[in-house]
Amino acid sequence: MNVLVGISGGIACYKTLELIRLLKKKHHNVKTIMTNFAREFISPMIVKTLSQGEVYTDETWKDYPLCHIDLARWADAFVIAPCTINTLSKLRYAIADNLLTTTALAYKSYILLAVSANTVMYENDITQENIKEIEKYRFKIIEPIYGLLACNEEGVGKMAEPEEILFYIQSANDKPIFKGKKALVIGGATKEYIDDVRFISNGSSGKMARYLTMGFKSLGAKADFLDVSNMDVEKAYNYITNIFNDYDIIVMNAAISDYKVSSKYQGKIKKTEDKIVLELLKTKDILKELGSMKKTHQKLIGFALEEEQKLIENAKSKLLNKNLDAIVANPISVMGADEFEGYVITNKAVKSLPKMPKDIASIEILKTIGDIL
Numbered sequence: 001m002n003v004l005v006g007i008s009g010g011i012a013c014y015k016t017l018e019l020i021r022l023l024k025k026k027h028h029n030v031k032t033i034m035t036n037f038a039r040e041f042i043s044p045m046i047v048k049t050l051s052q053g054e055v056y057t058d059e060t061w062k063d064y065p066l067c068h069i070d071l072a073r074w075a076d077a078f079v080i081a082p083c084t085i086n087t088l089s090k091l092r093y094a095i096a097d098n099l100l101t102t103t104a105l106a107y108k109s110y111i112l113l114a115v116s117a118n119t120v121m122y123e124n125d126i127t128q129e130n131i132k133e134i135e136k137y138r139f140k141i142i143e144p145i146y147g148l149l150a151c152n153e154e155g156v157g158k159m160a161e162p163e164e165i166l167f168y169i170q171s172a173n174d175k176p177i178f179k180g181k182k183a184l185v186i187g188g189a190t191k192e193y194i195d196d197v198r199f200i201s202n203g204s205s206g207k208m209a210r211y212l213t214m215g216f217k218s219l220g221a222k223a224d225f226l227d228v229s230n231m232d233v234e235k236a237y238n239y240i241t242n243i244f245n246d247y248d249i250i251v252m253n254a255a256i257s258d259y260k261v262s263s264k265y266q267g268k269i270k271k272t273e274d275k276i277v278l279e280l281l282k283t284k285d286i287l288k289e290l291g292s293m294k295k296t297h298q299k300l301i302g303f304a305l306e307e308e309q310k311l312i313e314n315a316k317s318k319l320l321n322k323n324l325d326a327i328v329a330n331p332i333s334v335m336g337a338d339e340f341e342g343y344v345i346t347n348k349a350v351k352s353l354p355k356m357p358k359d360i361a362s363i364e365i366l367k368t369i370g371d372i373l
Contacts, residue, residue, distance in 0.1 A: 002029045003169060004075035004107075006100045007047070009037020011150040012082035012116040012159035017042065019081055019162040020050045026166070029053060031071065033100045035087070061099045068099055072106035077172040080104070081142075082116035082159045085127055091139065092130040107138075109173050114142040114165050119155030140176065140218065142168050167211070168218050171363045176220025177370040183216040183249040185209050188229035190236055192260035194278065195269045203336040204255035211362035212251055219366055221249070228254045233283040240286060244293060251301040252287050255335075259283060291323030299325045299373055305332055315345050326369050344368040 003023055007016050023030050030051040034044055036058060044055040056067055072078075080087060080100070087101065091113070096102040104111055113134075121127060122144060131141055142165055147158035159165075187209020191199040206227060216223035224247075228236040233256055244250065259280040269276065287302050294300050302324045304315040308331045315329035330342030340361035344351045351368050353361060 001076045002031070002074055004071055004078045004103075005030060005032045005051070006078070006080035006083075006087075006104070007032060007034045007038040007042075008080060008082060008084045008087040008100065009035050009039075009041060010082040010084045010116045010159075011041065012114075013038055013041040015159055015162055016081050017046065017050055019079075019165050020047065022162055022166050023169070024050065024052065031074065032056065033071065033103060035098055035100050037084075056099060058099050068103040068106050071103050072108070075107065077112075077169050078104070078107050078109070079112040079114065079165065079169055079172070081112075081114035081165055083113040085115075085117045085121050088113060088115060088127070088134065089130055092134045110138050110140050112140050112142055112165070112168050112172055114159050114168075115144050116159035117144065117157045118149060118151060119153065119157045122157045140168070140172070140220075143217070164214060167214050167359055170360065171215070171218045174219060174363065174367065177367070178216055178249070179220030181221045181248045182246065183213075183221045183223040183251065184226060184243070184247040185213045185216065185223060185251045186226045186228060186236075186240060186254045187212075188227045189255040190228050190231055190233050190257045192232050192257045192283070193264055194261050195265035195267060197268045200257055200259065200261070200280075202255045202257070205336050206254075207338075208340065208358050208362060209251075209253040211359050212253060212366065215362040215366045216249075218363070219370070228256075233257055233260065233286065237284050237286050237289065240290070241293065244290060245295070248297060249299045249301070250290065250294075251303075252290065253303050255305070256286055257283055285322075287318075287324070288322045294323070301325060301369060302327045304329045305335060306330075307332060312343060312345065312350060315343070319345060319347070325373055328365055340365075344372070346372050348372065 031053045032047050032051055033056045048055045090101045096105050142160050144157045145160055146156050148154050149157055188206040189201045189204040191201045193199045213223050213225040260283050262279040262281050304318050304327055306314045311329050315327050319327045326346045328344055334340050339355050340358045341355040349372050
């Protein structure tokens with residue numbers, strides 16, 4: 001894929017170097033546009049060395065007057081990282097006063113804006129209005145994250161990490177099919193403690209849930225991720241049901257413990273006996289409870305990890321019994337792995353998804369769900 005990276009002048013430029021390295025590792029072709037202010041932070045020579053491609057500046061533009069048109073036609077994906085408040089504001093009002101903003105206005109598909117700013121500047125009402133308005137056009141905002149800023153203050157404004165921006169680039173041209181929706185993705189593996197040290201859990205990494213959360217955002221939704229890794233089933237149930245009504249789409253990707261000990265031992269069980277016997281009780285079926293709670297406008301998506309012999313059959317049974325709108329069924333082999341394979345199932349359709357990396361699979365799952373719902 002041909003990826004055009006725009007670099008505007010902010011301290012987060014140094015993170016763009018890592019993004020370029022990751023793009024090359026994925027074997028993408030990379031060209032860059034640097035604003036004059038960006039060149040004050042990092043050297044075009046470093047960018048050219050890492051990207052193994054041309055670096056374009058306003059000086060280049062003087063000798064190559066149509067490079068903004070040619071670059072816009074060359075790019076399969078276009079990301080501006082960092083996107084300063086200055087550049088964001090210019091794009092919102094179609095101000096084309098440098099090579100970067102002019103190329104952006106010549107580009108026909110979606111442009112990713114990885115916003116980076118001081119917290120006060122980012123939260124300013126004018127900035128928030130510009131973000132809201134620019135999303136009506138062919139721009140996708142990659143929201144900044146909370147962290148330590150260059151001013152030594154902590155807050156929201158730090159540019160998203162390169163790995164996350166790379167994820168957005170892979171789905172850059174997909175339509176924002178979930179625009180206007182609010183999604184909750186629940187992931188991780190619950191823990192049911194046997195004593196104060198040991199617990200019953202499973203090998204779920206929570207990786208797919210995190211990818212699904214980013215996937216929702218890249219497809220237009222406002223999305224939150226709830227990690228239940230440090231919760232028992234009862235705590236997870238109480239937390240989820242408390243916020244359930246705030247969301248239009250709920251995806252239960254968490255690996256919820258099916259059993260708990262009938263009585264937790266206080267302290268640590270000593271290794272004195274050759275064997276001990278634990279009495280296990282069935283835990284609350286959170287997904288089924290959510291199915292009974294959901295409103296007409298809500299969509300509830302489940303995941304089913306099953307043995308291959310009866311994978312689809314068992315998943316369909318869960319779909320009906322738990323009042324789900326769709327269920328993603330996959331074999332046991334995907335747990336903790338970097339790759340996904342399986343099926344997206346509704347009452348009307350079964351779509352097979354071949355083996356692929358989980359980051360790519362998350363987008364395919366969501367696009368399939370969007371189509372069939």
